[in-house]
Amino acid sequence: SLSLLLAAGPCFAFLWFGKTPKTGLLWVPAESFSDWEGLAEALGRNKKLAFTAALTPSMASAGARALLQPFVAEGRLEIAFRLDGDPVLPLIHDHPAAPRPRDSIELLTAGVAAHRLAWGEVPLGFVPAGGLVHHGLFPLLRSLDLAWVAAGGLPASPASSHRGMPLARCRAVK
Numbered sequence: 394s395l396s397l398l399l400a401a402g403p404c405f406a407f408l409w410f411g412k413t414p415k416t417g418l419l420w421v422p423a424e425s426f427s428d429w430e431g432l433a434e435a436l437g438r439n440k441k442l443a444f445t446a447a448l449t450p451s452m453a454s455a456g457a458r459a460l461l462q463p464f465v466a467e468g469r470l471e472i473a474f475r476l477d478g479d480p481v482l483p484l485i486h487d488h489p490a491a492p493r494p495r496d497s498i499e500l501l502t503a504g505v506a507a508h509r510l511a512w513g514e515v516p517l518g519f520v521p522a523g524g525l526v527h528h529g530l531f532p533l534l535r536s537l538d539l540a541w542v543a544a545g546g547l548p549a550s551p552a553s554s555h556r557g558m559p560l561a562r563c564r565a566v567k
Contacts, residue, residue: 417445417561418444418445419444419445419446419447419473419520419543419561419563420444420447421446421447421520422446422447422448422452424449424452424477424478424479426452429454429456429457429460429461430460432460432461433460433461436464436469442469443468443469443470444469444470444471445470445471445472445473445518446461446472446473447475447518447520447543448472448473448474449475449476449477449478449504450474450477450504450507450508450510450511451477453472453508453511453512458511458512465512465515471515471518472508472512472515473517473518473519473520473543474504474505474508474517474518474519474520474539475519475520475521476500476501476521476522477504479522480497480500480522481521481522481523481525482497482500482501482521482522482525482526482527482530483525483526483527485497486498486527486529486530497527497530498530498533501519501533501534501537502533502537505517505519505537505539517538517539517540518539518540518541518542518543518561519539519541519542519543520542520543521543521544523545524543524544524545524563525544525545526542526544541561542560542561543560543561543563544560544561544563545563
C-alpha cells in the first residue's frame with residue numbers, strides 16, 4: 394500500500410495541486426534511502442500506483458536506475474530533480490552575507506546535467522529544499538527546460554506559474 398511505501402524510510406510527502414482538481418503525490422525520500430528493491434516491489438504489486446519521486450543525482454545508483462527505469466518508461470514513476478545535500482537556495486542566491494552567491498546557479502546547472510546523465514532526457518521537475526526558490530532563479534530554471542518547480546508557501550489560490558515557470562503548489566502531509 395502507499396502507506397507502506399512511504400514508511401520505507403525517513404521522507405517527506407507532498408501533495409500538489411494543478412489546474413485540475415486532481416491531487417498528485419510527490420515523495421521526497423531521505424538522501425540515505427536505499428531500499429530500491431522494496432520500492433520496485435511496491436510499484437510492481439500496485440499497478441495503479443503512480444507518483445513523482447524527488448531524487449538527488451547521487452541517489453541514482455546503477456541498481457536504483459535498473460530497478461526504477463521500467464516504471465519510468467511506463468509513466469508510473471516520474472523522477473524529479475533535487476540538489477545533493479538539499480541546500481536552501483534563497484539563503485545563498487544574491488544574499489549579501491553569502492561568500493559565493495552565484496553558487497546557486499552553479500549548483501543548479503551541474504545538478505540538472507548530472508540528473509539528465511543518470512536518468513536520460515525525461516521531463517524534469519525540480520524540488521527545491523523546503524519548496525523554497527529565490528525569485529532571481531526563475532530565468533535560469535526556465536532556461537534549464539524544467540517542466541515544473543515544486544513550491545511551498547504559495548497563496549491559497551493555486552498559482553500556475555511565476556514569471557513563466559510552471560509551479561506545483563505543494564503542502565506537506567503526514
